[in-house]
Amino acid sequence: MNAPLAADTTDLMKFGVGQPVPRQEDPTLLKGQGRYTDDINLPGQVYAVMVRSQVAHGLLKGIDAEEARGMPGVLGIWTGADLNAAGYGPLKTVMMVPNRDGSQMKTPTRYSLATDKVRFVGDPVAFVVAETQAQARDAAEAVMLDIEALPSVTNAREAAQPGAPIVFDDVPGNVCADFQYGDSAKVDEAFAKAAHVTKLHLVSNRIVVCAMEPRTAIGHYDKETDRSTLHAGCQGVFGLKNQMAALLGIKPAQMRVVTGNVGGSFGMKGSPYPEYAGLFHASKALGRPVKWTDDRSGSFLSDQHGRDHDFDAELALDKDGTFLAVRLKGYANLGAYLSNVGAAMGALGVSRNLAAVYRTPLIEVQTKVAFTHTSPIGAYRGAGRPEANYFMERLITTAAREMGLDQMEMRRRNHIKPEEMPYKTASGTTYDSGEFTVLLDKALELADVAGFEARKEESRKHGKLRGIGIGDYLEVTAPPMNEMGGLRFEENGDVTIITGTLDYGQGHWSAFAQVLTTKLGIPFDRIKLKQGDSDLLIAGGGTGGSKSIMASGAAIVEASDKVIEKGKQIAGVALEASAADIEFKRGRFEIVGTDRGIGIMELASKLRGGLKLPEGVPDTLDVSHVHEAAPSAFPNGAHVAEVEIDPDTGHVEVVKYTMVGDFGTVINPMLVEGQSHGGVVQGISQAIFEHVVYSEEGQPLTGSFTDYAIPRAGDAPSFKIDYHSVPAKTNVLGAKGCGEAGCAGSLPSVMNAISDALGGKHINMPATPERVWEALRS
Numbered sequence: 085m086n087a088p089l090a091a092d093t094t095d096l097m098k099f100g101v102g103q104p105v106p107r108q109e110d111p112t113l114l115k116g117q118g119r120y121t122d123d124i125n126l127p128g129q130v131y132a133v134m135v136r137s138q139v140a141h142g143l144l145k146g147i148d149a150e151e152a153r154g155m156p157g158v159l160g161i162w163t164g165a166d167l168n169a170a171g172y173g174p175l176k177t178v179m180m181v182p183n184r185d186g187s188q189m190k191t192p193t194r195y196s197l198a199t200d201k202v203r204f205v206g207d208p209v210a211f212v213v214a215e216t217q218a219q220a221r222d223a224a225e226a227v228m229l230d231i232e233a234l235p236s237v238t239n240a241r242e243a244a245q246p247g248a249p250i251v252f253d254d255v256p257g258n259v260c261a262d263f264q265y266g267d268s269a270k271v272d273e274a275f276a277k278a279a280h281v282t283k284l285h286l287v288s289n290r291i292v293v294c295a296m297e298p299r300t301a302i303g304h305y306d307k308e309t310d311r312s313t314l315h316a317g318c319q320g321v322f323g324l325k326n327q328m329a330a331l332l333g334i335k336p337a338q339m340r341v342v343t344g345n346v347g348g349s350f351g352m353k354g355s356p357y358p359e360y361a362g363l364f365h366a367s368k369a370l371g372r373p374v375k376w377t378d379d380r381s382g383s384f385l386s387d388q389h390g391r392d393h394d395f396d397a398e399l400a401l402d403k404d405g406t407f408l409a410v411r412l413k414g415y416a417n418l419g420a421y422l423s424n425v426g427a428a429m430g431a432l433g434v435s436r437n438l439a440a441v442y443r444t445p446l447i448e449v450q451t452k453v454a455f456t457h458t459s460p461i462g463a464y465r466g467a468g469r470p471e472a473n474y475f476m477e478r479l480i481t482t483a484a485r486e487m488g489l490d491q492m493e494m495r496r497r498n499h500i501k502p503e504e505m506p507y508k509t510a511s512g513t514t515y516d517s518g519e520f521t522v523l524l525d526k527a528l529e530l531a532d533v534a535g536f537e538a539r540k541e542e543s544r545k546h547g548k549l550r551g552i553g554i555g556d557y558l559e560v561t562a563p564p565m566n567e568m569g570g571l572r573f574e575e576n577g578d579v580t581i582i583t584g585t586l587d588y589g590q591g592h593w594s595a596f597a598q599v600l601t602t603k604l605g606i607p608f609d610r611i612k613l614k615q616g617d618s619d620l621l622i623a624g625g626g627t628g629g630s631k632s633i634m635a636s637g638a639a640i641v642e643a644s645d646k647v648i649e650k651g652k653q654i655a656g657v658a659l660e661a662s663a664a665d666i667e668f669k670r671g672r673f674e675i676v677g678t679d680r681g682i683g684i685m686e687l688a689s690k691l692r693g694g695l696k697l698p699e700g701v702p703d704t705l706d707v708s709h710v711h712e713a714a715p716s717a718f719p720n721g722a723h724v725a726e727v728e729i730d731p732d733t734g735h736v737e738v739v740k741y742t743m744v745g746d747f748g749t750v751i752n753p754m755l756v757e758g759q760s761h762g763g764v765v766q767g768i769s770q771a772i773f774e775h776v777v778y779s780e781e782g783q784p785l786t787g788s789f790t791d792y793a794i795p796r797a798g799d800a801p802s803f804k805i806d807y808h809s810v811p812a813k814t815n816v817l818g819a820k821g822c823g824e825a826g827c828a829g830s831l832p833s834v835m836n837a838i839s840d841a842l843g844g845k846h847i848n849m850p851a852t853p854e855r856v857w858e859a860l861r862s
Contacts, residue, residue, distance in 0.1 A: 582615075
């Protein structure tokens, strides 16, 4: 049984669970004192630059590096043949998707550098190492590639058709996985008897992740210790250590991964990349650390992209608007190679989240997951969850309009009710908690939906079209992996939390410290956090899938219980009492029934001072604990967006935005609000601005910020945010996760608002001025 959280110390009034505590990281970052990978320079380091294909698909017939080898400062040039001869392993995927017949998906082998074919513009084929980055860049530009160009395909729907150019010879028809979920016969029967069927063609557009910090890595092989160290921005050093060890063909104990500050990731930096193995090969050959830093143009090509799903969606309803079944048939673009989780988002991710907050009896998802000659697709904020909610919410809004029913009432009628919890969905998940109608009604009231018609008329007077849209969402968080909860009482009086999640913008330090302060009464300002060194970890699931507080938070609570048990024995000695008579409350160990006690920090100080302990009594309060994975949680909420459209130009502006969320126990409302804002803006950006475009030859036409639009501060509205928290029953904190929920609510609410302003017309994302202008005149 977990000891109860403390609740009545002075420190808790400011820094306990539920308090809006500023991020501990911010002063360092705002003063420019952050330490990112590119800030690290090791003694004797040299520099690598990649040589990439400028052709989307072709036979790699030769690499001429003779001129480059003789250029100033060049220390070596290596190709895929060199790395393969050295025995490095292939890059692997970690999430498999079953075919409809139960067989596993195709997993063509990808080594770090292409040797036979190039498969996308940006495919790495060689790398140059020189004394300076400028010298390496000059030499890389002198490497000549002999590539016989072949036809290419960039669209997943087209790639899966007969006669399309083939990406891998051992993947017929380019279909990596032919995924099917649901009972087709029952779904067909439901559609046959439906009073109304709504059909939409829905596209979740491809986007570039655009993390503020481009990818950077330093590979260092130490011959004396026979260990390899990778400095790189990532989402979890423990998992990356194991994957890198497999890639290099060494034991995990021979691999160390170190990460400092990380300037954004959103899923993109969660796995090994093809550049990394070459750094260690060159380091071993040269006896020096090798550093590689991508530029923004390289990031557009070589970073994993996000989204890119293309579905025909259908919703079957009875005459009253009750849902009978929902069906998706479509395509998910993998790009040229499998990433860690690339195959999962448009298949498993969509099917697990399609039920959302609704009592949908039957669900079917059919997805052909296809290879194309484009940059690989990987996880991006939500990884299938925002897409599923977008598909469902667009169907609901359209169905209500087609049937002449009130869309709010249709949602309420189909909501899963609190008294039905726990509720097993047609997606195969079991919701433990939620009050979905209460959230929707609260959001409608906060957004003043009743006053919308007056605002619409005011917009009309100014020559603008105004629309309102709802995003009533629920997402299934990733199941937490085993996670470390280490607590170390330092010599200087600080207490360090050691855990395997990794902060790349979330603000872990404050949230984790709040949990520890609440649990053990340790002063907030004495708590430090260590996440970025794999040598300190015995487990670590990394940060992703909105699971950090459920995983690390639970690990900290459980580790605290172990501290209390050890502390009772030690305090018994210090207070000259039996350990059985010691209780812990408000940060103090006290003898039951007396006022005699000792604070936890004072007890730690006595240990450092040499408190004499009898045999069998622990000599430290330090704990190294592993929390075993808890089930997924189900954050949910309702977003209301209002847009104005200029009919002369097609320009869309989000002018009003309201959200109400259920994130269970809110550890830090300030951080939750920030995470919500960020997710919403990224959703707005995908809905209106962002879109990767390729030419027929597979050339990216949106290869820089000159051609690829992202929002600026002026494109984001002011936000209203509130909560209706129903604590989760599946983890000790009752938390549900919030990091990706903003995308799940904003994609549908913004696009529903645009459709409303267009009189119900449907357009796909992004709603660019051109598309909106054409829709107004079609």
